[in-house]
Amino acid sequence: MIRGMTRLKAALEDFGGMIFFALETLAWAFRPPFRPGLILAQMAFIGAGSVFIVGVTGTFSGMVLALQGNYAMKQFAAEGYVGGSVALALARELAPVLTALMVTGRAGSAVATELGTMRVTEQIDAMDSMAVNPIQYLVVPRVIASILMFPALTMLFNLLGYLGAFVMGVYVAGIPVGPFIEHTRTFLVPADILHGLGKAVLFGGVVAVVTCWRGYSATGGSRGVGEGTTRAVVSSSIGILIVDYALTLFSVGT
Amino acid sequence: MIKVHDLWKAFGENQVLKGITLSIPPGQTYVVLGGSGSGKTVLMKHVIGLLKPDRGTVQVNGVELSALEGKALTEARGVFGMVFQGAALFDSMTVFENVAFPLLERGHRPAAAEVRERCLAKLKVVDLGEEVLERFPAELSGGMRKRVALARALVSDPKVVLYDEPTTGLDPITTAYVDEMILAAKQRLGITSMVISHDVASAFKVADRLAVLYDGKLVAEGTPAEVKASKDPYVQRYLSTWFEKQ
Numbered sequence: 235m236i237r238g239m240t241r242l243k244a245a246l247e248d249f250g251g252m253i254f255f256a257l258e259t260l261a262w263a264f265r266p267p268f269r270p271g272l273i274l275a276q277m278a279f280i281g282a283g284s285v286f287i288v289g290v291t292g293t294f295s296g297m298v299l300a301l302q303g304n305y306a307m308k309q310f311a312a313e314g315y316v317g318g319s320v321a322l323a324l325a326r327e328l329a330p331v332l333t334a335l336m337v338t339g340r341a342g343s344a345v346a347t348e349l350g351t352m353r354v355t356e357q358i359d360a361m362d363s364m365a366v367n368p369i370q371y372l373v374v375p376r377v378i379a380s381i382l383m384f385p386a387l388t389m390l391f392n393l394l395g396y397l398g399a400f401v402m403g404v405y406v407a408g409i410p411v412g413p414f415i416e417h418t419r420t421f422l423v424p425a426d427i428l429h430g431l432g433k434a435v436l437f438g439g440v441v442a443v444v445t446c447w448r449g450y451s452a453t454g455g456s457r458g459v460g461e462g463t464t465r466a467v468v469s470s471s472i473g474i475l476i477v478d479y480a481l482t483l484f485s486v487g488t
Numbered sequence: 489m490i491k492v493h494d495l496w497k498a499f500g501e502n503q504v505l506k507g508i509t510l511s512i513p514p515g516q517t518y519v520v521l522g523g524s525g526s527g528k529t530v531l532m533k534h535v536i537g538l539l540k541p542d543r544g545t546v547q548v549n550g551v552e553l554s555a556l557e558g559k560a561l562t563e564a565r566g567v568f569g570m571v572f573q574g575a576a577l578f579d580s581m582t583v584f585e586n587v588a589f590p591l592l593e594r595g596h597r598p599a600a601a602e603v604r605e606r607c608l609a610k611l612k613v614v615d616l617g618e619e620v621l622e623r624f625p626a627e628l629s630g631g632m633r634k635r636v637a638l639a640r641a642l643v644s645d646p647k648v649v650l651y652d653e654p655t656t657g658l659d660p661i662t663t664a665y666v667d668e669m670i671l672a673a674k675q676r677l678g679i680t681s682m683v684i685s686h687d688v689a690s691a692f693k694v695a696d697r698l699a700v701l702y703d704g705k706l707v708a709e710g711t712p713a714e715v716k717a718s719k720d721p722y723v724q725r726y727l728s729t730w731f732e733k734q
Binding site: 351352359360362366371 | 564595
């Protein structure tokens with residue numbers, strides 16, 4: 235019981251620390267000096283570096299959705315709806331969520347490890363001692379880059395996912411091109427794509443803050459860095475799912 | 489002038505500092521000696537504002553550092569240079585990028601030629617030349633890393649330099665070299681220094697004033713001769729580990 239209370243207290247303190255960390259990051263983001271070079275470097279790492287894994291995941295997700303959709307819709311002789319339903323599922327849900335989860339695994343873990351190593355080898359303290367704020371130098375560029383690149387990667391996921399679904403649906407499953415495209419036009423409206431991109435922006439912020447916090451607050455040498463990285467990926471993934479649920483509930487209701 | 493008054497700090501149940509009071513006059517080298525876990529690094533991190541005291545104050549040139557937060561604290565740290573125990577060089581940057589870091593990232597950026605000139609000048613103070621500029625920290629020996637760390641600490645012409653265990657893990661020749669570096673930085677640049685160490689020989693070589701930290705308290709404080717003459721049993725035992733060898 236006492237151990238449980240202690241763990242709960244530690245978890246609440248950790249969460250509170252992360253909220254303050256996020257607010258501090260927000261405050262430092264609007265103070266000069268601004269460092270566009272660092273933001274671009276992080277955009278290259280988080281965004282351009284994730285193109286392959288997001289592209290592959292998007293393509294295969296679209297292909298699988300088309301095949302599964304075709305299998306289900308065939309029972310009602312409604313194969314023509316596959317294109318529209320896949321496009322809608324991708325735009326509103328699968329593209330932002332799967333992109334965020336994939337980027338968390340690839341770039342989020344690297345961010346947590348890098349910052350954690352810098353923390354335990356006193357590189358972050360060294361930066362502080364040189365009158366350079368480490369949150370402004372290390373965290374702000376990563377958060378801005380994530381907020382910008384997550385929607386871009388989500389859009390890539392959408393495009394390749396739909397392309398994969400089109401190839402599978404039309405050329406493998408034999409769905410006629412006309413209904414496939416026509417129902418996509420009917421089902422999918424720009425608001426659906428914007429809904430997904432809005433989610434991606436929030437996921438980018440959540441993943442960047444959580445992974446940076448886990449690295450920034452790492453303690454206890456290489457083991458601490460390893461634990462921090464694991465917790466970064468787990469906490470970010472759970473954060474993505476909770477935020478996704480909340481946003482979906484808010485936008486479509488029950 | 490650095491003034492620490494009645495400084496207390498605990499981490500959970502562990503009371504690390506128990507009412508530390510000391511002052512370091514400008515241009516002097518102040519060494520804090522103590523065993524592992526005595527709280528030396530914690531004391532130094534309070535002096536530069538990396539840790540907040542539970543009680544007590546830290547003043548640097550009349551500014552109460554322990555009361556500052558955020559941007560004001562970051563700016564107040566501009567008077568400091570710090571050499572960390574493990575050098576704490578940025579491992580993703582070259583030697584040049586490491587040494588130039590405080591010049592390039594503190595706001596006002598000097599011209600590229602001036603940055604290079606100032607970096608080379610400070611590397612020369614620690615006996616390193618142009619040939620190391622493009623190397624990464626992983627390609628340097630432990631002693632070279634410490635020297636680069638000192639060059640980085642000196643490059644923005646700080647008024648105060650803090651040394652965290654500068655000779656730990658170094659061979660005797662490099663240790664002597666680091667001692668010379670600390671003395672040279674004081675004599676050539678007029679810098680106020682605070683050194684924390686468990687190396688008695690080095691401490692007596694570089695110190696103008698000395699203190700011995702034990703169980704969170706300063707058990708002896710004064711000139712090296714005064715500390716050597718201390719009657720405190722811990723101080724006698726601590727110093728005898730080195731003086732008896734002589």
